[in-house]
Amino acid sequence: MKPMTIRPILTVPNKILKQVSKPVEKVTDETRALMDDMLETMYDAPGIGLAAVQIGVPLNIIVMDLAKEGEDPAPRYFVNPEILELEDEQKPYEEGCLSVPDVYEDVDRSIRVKLKYLDYHGKEITEWADDLYAVCIQHEMDHLKGVLFIDYLSRLKRNRAVKKVQKAEKLNAVGA
Ligand code: K1U
Ligand code: ZN
Numbered sequence: 624m625k626p627m628t629i630r631p632i633l634t635v636p637n638k639i640l641k642q643v644s645k646p647v648e649k650v651t652d653e654t655r656a657l658m659d660d661m662l663e664t665m666y667d668a669p670g671i672g673l674a675a676v677q678i679g680v681p682l683n684i685i686v687m688d689l690a691k692e693g694e695d696p697a698p699r700y701f702v703n704p705e706i707l708e709l710e711d712e713q714k715p716y717e718e719g720c721l722s723v724p725d726v727y728e729d730v731d732r733s734i735r736v737k738l739k740y741l742d743y744h745g746k747e748i749t750e751w752a753d754d755l756y757a758v759c760i761q762h763e764m765d766h767l768k769g770v771l772f773i774d775y776l777s778r779l780k781r782n783r784a785v786k787k788v789q790k791a792e793k794l795n796a797v798g799a
Contacts, residue, residue, distance in 0.1 A: 625656050627663040630678040632721050634792065635785045640722055641769040644674070644681040647702050650745030654684070658700050658743060661686045666696075670721045672759045674766035677722050685763040689755055700743040704764055707749070708737035716758045718772045725791065726784040730775050732761045 633639055647654055657680060665673040665686055675684040685701040715729040735753045738760060742748050752760050762772055773781045 625659075627659045629667045630660055630664045632664065632668065632673075632677050633679055634722050634724065634788050635771065635773070636789070637722075639679055639681065640676060640766070640771060642676060642681045643769050644676050644683045644767040646683050647741075650702050650741055650743075654702065655743060657682075658684060658686055658702075662688070662698050662700075665721075668721050670719075671755075672763045673721065674763045676766055676769075683767050685760070685767070687756075687759055687763065689759065701738075701760070701763075702741040702745070704738055704740035704760070704767075706736050706761075706764065707739055709733040710735035716755075718758065718762055720762070720772055722766075723771060723773055723784055723788055726773065726787060728772065728776055728780065728784075730762075730772050732758050736761060 657675065661673050661675060661678060661684065664678060665671075665688070671689055672685065672687040675682045683703045685704060687699040687701070688697055690697040710733045712734050713731040714734050715731050717727050718730045719727045734757060735751060736757050737749070737751050739747065739749045765771070773784045776784070
């Protein structure tokens with residue numbers, strides 16, 4: 624078995640984050656090795672979700688773990704996820720993104736979505752997601768379309784967010 628690797632997470636304004644990801648043809652050992660790396664990278668960050676494009680691989684793959692502190696890990700894997708139904712009712716949730724570190728803003732999302740995806744073993748799953756699961760899957764599926772949560776903000780707020788990330792990275796680079 625290949626050892627798991629923590630991969631660098633791309634941050635805005637990296638153009639790769641705007642790419643539309645491609646479907647996975649078949650869930651293979653290579654796909655699973657990528658999902659293992661994604662999960663390790665997400666836990667290390669730490670975060671509750673990660674799309675493959677965030678580590679520079681534009682494929683329709685998402686990992687997630689919504690376990691609360693003190694609970695056992697509960698990793699979830701989504702290959703080629705599709706939204707089949709969206710509840711009309713929306714609710715705001717203060718979202719963050721590992722590609723836009725230290726920026727948190729309210730985004731309106733459907734409170735419930737019906738999903739279809741392939742799991743870690745390539746088995747097709749259809750299920751409803753609600754609460755944080757619904758928020759997180761919609762956020763991650765946006766990544767697969769090249770959409771970031773800051774794209775829902777005003778231009779002013781979006782530009783401020785990108786500048787904040789760039790400034791923090793510049794300061795980190797000089798070790799300040
Ligand atoms: O970058 C990402 O897509 C991951 C993102 C997922 C997300 C969070 C909140 C709402 C929607 C989607 C994150 O994980 S940001 C970090 C975060 O939420 C968190 C980090 C540590 C502990 C608990 C939460
Ligand atoms: Zn994100």
